[in-house]
Amino acid sequence: MYQFFFDLTGNVIISTLAVALVPLICVLLVTLFGVWLERKVSAWMQDRVGPNRIGPYGIFQCVADFVKMLQKEDAVSSEVDGVLYNIAPVLVFAGSFAAFAVIPFASTIIGSQVEVGLFYMLAASSFVVAGILMGGWSSNNKYSLLGSMRSAAQIISYEIPTALVVLSMVMLMGTLNLTQISEMQTGNFWHWNIFGGPGWALSKFLLIPFMVVGFIIIFISTLAEVNRTPFDIPEAESELVAGYFTEYCGMKYGMFMLAEYGNMFAVSLLVSVLFFGGYQSPVGYLGNVLGIKWLVSLEQFSWFFAKGWFFIFVQMWLRWTLPRLRVDQLMTLCWKYLIPYAVINLVIIGIISLL
Amino acid sequence: MQKDGIEFMREYLKNTWDGIYTVLVGMRITFKHLFTPAVTIQYPEVKVKLPDRVRNRLYVNIDDCIGCDQCARACPVSCIEIDTVKSIPGEDLGITSNGKKKALWVTRFDIDIAKCCYCQLCVFPCPTECIYMTDVYEFSEYERANLLYKFSALNQDEAAQKKVNYEKFQAEKEAQKAAAAAAAAKPKPETPAQPSAN
Numbered sequence: 001m002y003q004f005f006f007d008l009t010g011n012v013i014i015s016t017l018a019v020a021l022v023p024l025i026c027v028l029l030v031t032l033f034g035v036w037l038e039r040k041v042s043a044w045m046q047d048r049v050g051p052n053r054i055g056p057y058g059i060f061q062c063v064a065d066f067v068k069m070l071q072k073e074d075a076v077s078s079e080v081d082g083v084l085y086n087i088a089p090v091l092v093f094a095g096s097f098a099a100f101a102v103i104p105f106a107s108t109i110i111g112s113q114v115e116v117g118l119f120y121m122l123a124a125s126s127f128v129v130a131g132i133l134m135g136g137w138s139s140n141n142k143y144s145l146l147g148s149m150r151s152a153a154q155i156i157s158y159e160i161p162t163a164l165v166v167l168s169m170v171m172l173m174g175t176l177n178l179t180q181i182s183e184m185q186t187g188n189f190w191h192w193n194i195f196g197g198p199g200w201a202l203s204k205f206l207l208i209p210f211m212v213v214g215f216i217i218i219f220i221s222t223l224a225e226v227n228r229t230p231f232d233i234p235e236a237e238s239e240l241v242a243g244y245f246t247e248y249c250g251m252k253y254g255m256f257m258l259a260e261y262g263n264m265f266a267v268s269l270l271v272s273v274l275f276f277g278g279y280q281s282p283v284g285y286l287g288n289v290l291g292i293k294w295l296v297s298l299e300q301f302s303w304f305f306a307k308g309w310f311f312i313f314v315q316m317w318l319r320w321t322l323p324r325l326r327v328d329q330l331m332t333l334c335w336k337y338l339i340p341y342a343v344i345n346l347v348i349i350g351i352i353s354l355l
Numbered sequence: 356m357q358k359d360g361i362e363f364m365r366e367y368l369k370n371t372w373d374g375i376y377t378v379l380v381g382m383r384i385t386f387k388h389l390f391t392p393a394v395t396i397q398y399p400e401v402k403v404k405l406p407d408r409v410r411n412r413l414y415v416n417i418d419d420c421i422g423c424d425q426c427a428r429a430c431p432v433s434c435i436e437i438d439t440v441k442s443i444p445g446e447d448l449g450i451t452s453n454g455k456k457k458a459l460w461v462t463r464f465d466i467d468i469a470k471c472c473y474c475q476l477c478v479f480p481c482p483t484e485c486i487y488m489t490d491v492y493e494f495s496e497y498e499r500a501n502l503l504y505k506f507s508a509l510n511q512d513e514a515a516q517k518k519v520n521y522e523k524f525q526a527e528k529e530a531q532k533a534a535a536a537a538a539a540a541k542p543k544p545e546t547p548a549q550p551s552a553n
Contacts, residue, residue: 321381
């Protein structure tokens, strides 16, 4: 994509900005639509109506909220640690936004063709912890501090099962490049990793149950990494007001929200790249049949978004189904259940991939 | 030791299974509710049917009012104020719907609905059933003065006119009385009129 813009404009800066703009717009739209969907899904699950006043089905409710947020006064408490307080929301958002650089939205739409894409993505998304800790500490508020401490403990713990599952996938696929991982699952949906990957060897059928286990583990652990219910102890409303962003208001608060929904989308896309073929269509492309090149890209983009939205929906579904875990339950789930299963899964997948 | 290990593993696997299974059960329930129609009644557009005997805004059918003041006296918060003027002979006020003859001009019938406590005590004494509760419950106002409901059919000028008429009539009557008294007194000028004589 960078090359395309570079050929178009012949300017390094403009083409870089243009490449960065695509995921930025995606994140903004995902946040706007995501907040709306969250409210609608929660309403429907509780037999309510949800926002329905602004626009059809209240679809512009979030636009109105966003405008309100933009024009709010930036009220800062006099006791905050000024520099850290102001940097924190930017860092959090930058961390979640940076992850989008290596996500292939289609075979041609990717910010950067990095060979260590998966590694980069895990690293960039754990960068969020620094921002959260900064925000919690500099707010000079006990709830913020507690929230950020919990968040740090949680994110760092749940990195381990995530990393173990990612490791097993990397062992199987032999690459860290997200585009290549997606390309290897091309064809029909039974070539996706959740169904054991491409080919019809015996190992494919042996892999299926372990892939499902791996998928469940990475889904749970990424859910915990993005601080969402049932793992939302860092921002538990009933205990900590709003957790690490209690003291923030206006657009700084908006940045945290953007980061949260950006992260949700990023991990949904990561899961779909690893297990559900990334941007690959489950049934083949209309563009290939008709011989139109750009239509293929468009279809891939749509499929990828559909998968991402599906996992976001599942995250919301879980949020409105399950109550919040206690801190000790959270740690028990991670260290006593997810990590042992992930390790065993890793070993078994390793043995099968040797076959 | 061996048994403890097996026991532990069994419990561990059971916990794992229970964890996954119960989450799925919960998800099935919430998924069902995703398609359940909302129970919300969207108030300004949709209104719940009120029970038959609700007590809301008072209304006075002034055509039936005979100005008996019983409702004002029944009111525990004194929110009804009624002024009446007697009619003079020759004025036909008509009859109420249940056949009572009206004898009083109701020059003022004010209900301060802001004071009203919706006890409905004013409704029962009314002999003509002209004051009653309606099913209107949306009558908020920006000005408190707008909550003073005036039910009298007469405007201020008419009310004043009725009062003047009555006073004139009364004065005429007094004059007639005086004249009659004077006429009656004439034949016996030696005995002045005394209260005990009547």
